[in-house]
Amino acid sequence: MIRKLTSGKYRLYSRKRDPRTGRRRNLGTFSSRAAAERHERAVQYFKHH
Template sequence: MIRKLKSGQYRIYSRKVDPKTNKRKNLGTFDTLEAAKRHEQEIQYFKHKG
């Protein structure tokens, strides 16, 4: 999940809520939406790599 911050940057959050904190984990902050999308694809690739 990518959200735009007030600073104009984009942050990737985990899709599931962390049961300890009841919040989503911060998975990285990026200057452009394209960079955030590219990194999210990399995250998904490594999560499902067998």
């Protein structure tokens, strides 16, 4: 899940919520949405391989 921050950057969050905190895990902050999408694909690849 990618969200735009007030600073104009994009942050990648995990899809599932953390059961302890109820918030989503921060998986990195990127200057462009394209970079965040590339990293999201890499994360999904490593989750399934």
